[in-house]
Amino acid sequence: MNDRIYLSSPDVGDLEEKYLLQALRSGWIAPLGPDVDLFEQEMSDRIGRRYAVALSSGTAALHLALLAHGVGPGDAVLTSTMTFAATANAIAYTGAEPFFIDCLPDSGNMDPELLKAALESLTAAGQRIGAIVPVDLLGKAVDYTVISGLASAYGVPLIADAAESLGAVHDGRPAGAWGEVAIFSFNGNKIMTTSGGGMLLTDDGALASRVRYLATQARQPVIHYEHTDVGYNYRLSNLLAALGRAQLVRLDEMILRRQDHRRYYRQLFDGVTGISIFGGDTDTYDNFWLTSIVVDPAATGFNASDLSSALAVSNIESRPLWKPMHLQPVFRQARGLTNGTSQRLFETGLTLPSGSAMSAISRERVGAAVTDFLVSNR
Numbered sequence: 001m002n003d004r005i006y007l008s009s010p011d012v013g014d015l016e017e018k019y020l021l022q023a024l025r026s027g028w029i030a031p032l033g034p035d036v037d038l039f040e041q042e043m044s045d046r047i048g049r050r051y052a053v054a055l056s057s058g059t060a061a062l063h064l065a066l067l068a069h070g071v072g073p074g075d076a077v078l079t080s081t082m083t084f085a086a087t088a089n090a091i092a093y094t095g096a097e098p099f100f101i102d103c104l105p106d107s108g109n110m111d112p113e114l115l116k117a118a119l120e121s122l123t124a125a126g127q128r129i130g131a132i133v134p135v136d137l138l139g140k141a142v143d144y145t146v147i148s149g150l151a152s153a154y155g156v157p158l159i160a161d162a163a164e165s166l167g168a169v170h171d172g173r174p175a176g177a178w179g180e181v182a183i184f185s186f187n188g189n190k191i192m193t194t195s196g197g198g199m200l201l202t203d204d205g206a207l208a209s210r211v212r213y214l215a216t217q218a219r220q221p222v223i224h225y226e227h228t229d230v231g232y233n234y235r236l237s238n239l240l241a242a243l244g245r246a247q248l249v250r251l252d253e254m255i256l257r258r259q260d261h262r263r264y265y266r267q268l269f270d271g272v273t274g275i276s277i278f279g280g281d282t283d284t285y286d287n288f289w290l291t292s293i294v295v296d297p298a299a300t301g302f303n304a305s306d307l308s309s310a311l312a313v314s315n316i317e318s319r320p321l322w323k324p325m326h327l328q329p330v331f332r333q334a335r336g337l338t339n340g341t342s343q344r345l346f347e348t349g350l351t352l353p354s355g356s357a358m359s360a361i362s363r364e365r366v367g368a369a370v371t372d373f374l375v376s377n378r
Ligand SMILES: *Cc1c(COP(=O)(O)O)cnc(C)c1O
Pocket: 056, 057, 058, 059, 060, 083, 084, 086, 087, 135, 161, 163, 164, 184, 185, 186, 187, 196, 197, 198
């Protein structure tokens, strides 16, 4: 059997080994340390934001971003239904209620028209809105111009879930530079990884301090362990920050490799009736984290899941897009404004192996398996 080809496996090598060993040998094994400080500095420089706080995960970053804005029970938080559960879970941790907004067909990103309608109706009903949390789906930046305009018009803080979109740009400004706060994830399958980790970025110094405080068990600055708030153990370890610093050096190179995969898949499906590359014709707002296709069964005579099963036989991983949150049993009670778009994307979308560590040989294997399937299903 051929080796398994994954959707997006970690891309680490000599540089990561070097940085990690240096950190290990420096003696900074405890959480925090010089690599955490440098990682924060390098990320805030890269994104162009004043403050960056390294945290143990993207989920932790979302949780603290919400808490630092005072979000809690009684609040509704408007977020994308087309996302990974972490976004909705972080909202639930605070006691607030997620309110799910459907998406645009091209990008899967929050539909600004629906967001506007939800803001209007919830405000009219006297519902307090704690925050708007749009998600840059699969690395495609949302239309921050429109969404931040709506957020300020309604006086609601914008917390950008940029977990998937490090390296993407909207209107000349990087993902992560938008909103009162933005968060990134460095989980193992993301565009760059610390094995597990996340970061919160903001230009608000008081907010950054509050987040640091809450992330370190809310310890008062005295030696005898004084606490006036419930805190969390959410900081990133120094060893993992070292790994992140090496990944950041290689980020642009890794993005280029993913972009090249996108180009390859575009050619592979060029002229195949009923299959399109997800994300439309423009790649300008994208970091190419994952490449997905949309299969129209009426035109092809097969479903996305048929292709997925054929790839699985060749030991190639592929996955549907996220299953929308409003269809998840755990959130069945949550309110929202949905129109079927995310459900259709869930049913017709398929994500293909896109990792920056995927070799040309592996990619050819994916291409050959796809071609075999298309030929036998013509
Ligand atoms: C990965 C992800 C997160 C959570 O990040 P972790 O580091 O895994 O906690 C949050 N939101 C989205 C959209 C993600 O894809």
